[in-house]
Amino acid sequence: xxxxxxxxxxxxxxxxxxxxxxxxxxxxxxxxxxxxxxxxxxxxxxxxxxxxxxxxxxxxxxxxxxxxxxxxxxxxxxxxxxxxxxxxxxxxxxxxxxxxxxxxxxxxxxxxxxxxxxx
Numbered sequence: 001x002x003x004x005x006x007x008x009x010x011x012x013x014x015x016x017x018x019x020x021x022x023x024x025x026x027x028x029x030x031x032x033x034x035x036x037x038x039x040x041x042x043x044x045x046x047x048x049x050x051x052x053x054x055x056x057x058x059x060x061x062x063x064x065x066x067x068x069x070x071x072x073x074x075x076x077x078x079x080x081x082x083x084x085x086x087x088x089x090x091x092x093x094x095x096x097x098x099x100x101x102x103x104x105x106x107x108x109x110x111x112x113x114x115x116x117x118x119x
Contacts (some may be wrong), residue, residue, distance in 0.1 A: 005014040013071055013091050014043050020062045021047050024054075027098070041092045046106050048098045052081030055095045062093060075118050 014031070016096050021029050026047040049055035056078050066073050066088055077084040082100045086093040094106055 011042065011062065011090055012069070013088050015069070016065050016069055017045055017062055017086075017088065017091055017093055019031055020065045021045070021058060023069075024058045024061045026058050026095070028101075030033070032107070036109075041044060041087075042090045042091075044106075044110065045091060045093045046096070046101070047093070048096050048101050049081075050098070054080045055084055055097055058095050059086060059093075062086055062088075 018029065018031065026049060029045065029047040030111075032042055032044040032046065033042075033048065047058065049058050059075060059078055063073055063075060064087065071088060073086050073088040075084060075086040082097050083104070084095040086095070094101075096104070
């Protein structure tokens with residue numbers, strides 16, 4: 001769980017995303033701090049679902065909660081459910097089935113450029 005200081009530092013979009021993932025029982029949620037490292041986003045969230053249906057469900061939950069709070073997002077990959085990308089502008093979300101996540105290993109790719117934080 002996030003401690004109070006971490007919550008205060010987060011942006012509301014990130015908080016909605018991490019809460020949605022927790023509520024949806026996402027696995028191995030990692031937040032990568034990209035501030036000052038790239039212009040694509042402030043944070044990147046990588047998480048796993050235990051099946052293609054779980055990945056799709058997590059993606060839908062995130063997008064519904066963002067929309068309900070007045071935030072926009074775009075996504076791709078829901079048709080197959082192996083890997084869903086959600087661009088919430090300040091936050092990029094990658095949702096994977098475990099074996100697909102292991103293959104692409106985004107955490108390792110970004111590890112040298114950013115600080116990882118396990119949720």
